[in-house]
Amino acid sequence: MERKALLCIFFLLLPLALVSADIPVLNSINDLRNIEFGHRFPRHGLMLLHFISGGLYVDNNDALIPTFSPEMGDWGFHEFYNNEGVFPPLQDQNRQGYYAVGNINTPTAYPLYPYVTLSYYLTPGNLERNMDRLVVRTSPNSRRLEAVYITQHIRGSSEYDPYNTYQTSPALLREIRTLSQNRVDSVEVFLYAAGYNVDSRTFTWNCYATDSTYTVEDAGRMTLNESPAMMKGAVVNDHHTECYAVVLQVKSTESGYARLGWANVPDSLLDVGVMLALFNKDGNHLLSLSLDMRSYGTYDTNQYLNHGLQVKLLSKDGSNVIMSGPQYDDADRKIPVGIEGYDASLQLYTKDGNACARLFISKTFTDWKNDFYYSWVGFYSNHNDASYSYYTHEYAVSFTKQDDTNIKYDIYSYVSSLSIQPGAQARFFFTKTYNNILAKTKPWER
Structure with a gap:
């Protein structure tokens, strides 16, 4: 009886084991043409693969060396427990x-x-707009990655689709990076x-028309098969708009306030009247701004x-x-920079x-307060300023520990009195002198 039970469990688990053990490998960009992953609007998988590939260096031995740290949560990476046994x-x-x-989301x-x-x-409401994922496997002995996979959720579900999961070879990742350079x-x-x-993408171009009640909100709730037919009525007077080209963004003023920016707003929208809102x-x-007939511009707020x-x-x-612009990232979309010689990093936000x-600070770096006892972070209003020209500073050991949400790293933070502004920078000094800089953040963008 016990043997029969074991055999039953074995055969139940066998399909799962076969799926995870036999993941197809993609060796070139041409191989991407023959799969479903991210190939139609509003799927974002191919864009995601392009973006992550830009942060991966593939050396002559096919080692995958990332410029980002999945364990630290860079770009939204989070631990994946593989509960479904896909990998x-x-x-x-x-x-x-x-x-x-x-x-x-x-x-x-x-x-x-x-x-x-x-x-x-x-496309709010569209079931395909957030299906695609990229999964990496980290190496036990180094910061290198052992494997990079592309996968997706089953449509309308949070479960991963094992039959639409692929491993990307070093050759493919190298090809994408080479194609994208310069x-x-x-x-x-x-x-x-x-x-x-x-x-x-074309159904989003009809996001607004003077004789149509359809907007991007509606188009996002349509299926991809329905949307072209449903939107035909919106373009009979040829007042369609190319919403895909519209730019909406938040940047920084010189005093730490939000600067709104917009560009490529079509005349067909300006003619009927539109407003910008934060x-x-x-x-x-928080606020609204009438665009009148301004297809591009900036506006400095008091927010x-x-x-x-x-x-x-x-x-x-x-x-x-x-339509909506992207939500603002408090770190200016910059990943933390490594502190030279230590399993620790610095980020400006x-x-x-x-x-x-x-x-x-890596949880394995238990003696960091002794090593960094004299270390400090300087805040600079301009990245070109000399090291002694900092606006303010704080010692590393005086930073405040944040909630313990990362399993690999402890996170400590400090809020300075400097207003964030284009060109601002943070620098990590190992000792009280100005010449031992172990890390510099990238300048804050304009």
Whole structure:
């Protein structure tokens, strides 16, 4: 009886084991053309693969060396437990891990670049706008990655689809990175080479028309088969708009306030009247601005720069959302920079318009307070300033520990008195002198 029970369990688990052990490998961009992953609007998988590939260096031995740290949560990576057994079991549970990225419906995804998230914000309600994921397996002995996979959720479900899961070879990742280097149009070139269905974007071009009641909100709730037919009525007078080209963004003023920017707003929208609106991370409406006939421009607000701010384009009376921009990332979409010689990193971010810093300290670096006893972080209003010209500073051991949400790193933070502004920078000094700099953040963007 016991043997029969064991055999029953074995045969129940066998299909799962076969799925995880036999993941197809993609060896070239041409191989991407023959799979479903991210190939039509509003799927974002190919854009996600392009973005992550830009942060991966593949050496002559096919080693995958990331410029980002999945364990630290860069770009929204989070630990993935492989409960469904889609991926091969880990050989070392303590030192290996699976990490997933691509869920745009979370504040940790704000650092992803707008071209990855644009289709999500254009199509609220669409069941395919947030399906795609990228999963990496970390190595037990180094910061290298052992494998990179592309996968997706089953449509309308949170479960992963084992039959649409693939491993990307080092050759494919190298090809994407090579194709993308030194090209302004690298995203479009890659999408074309990978067989992305550009025509599937067309239903969003009709996001607003003077004789139509349909908006992007409605189009997002349609199925992809329904949308072209449903939207035909919106273009009979040829007043369609190319919403995919509209730019909406939040940047920083010189004093830590939010600067709204917009561009490429079509005349057909300006003719009927539209307004720009700013919302916070909780969805509260903070301010509105009539665009009149200005297709592009900037506007300096009196709202402090904070995580999750979002610009939306509204109808003239404010009743309809025509489209939304990406939600603002408090770290300016910059991943932490490593502190040379230590398993620790530094990140500049903003809160209520102030320049702030985070220290990521590995949980295995237990003696960090002794090693960093004289270490300090300087805050600079301009990255070109000399080291002694800091605006303010704080010792590393005086940073405040944040909630313990990361299993690999402890996070410590400090809010300075410097207003965040274009060109601002944080520097990590190992000793009290000015010449032993172990880390510099990238300048805050304009």
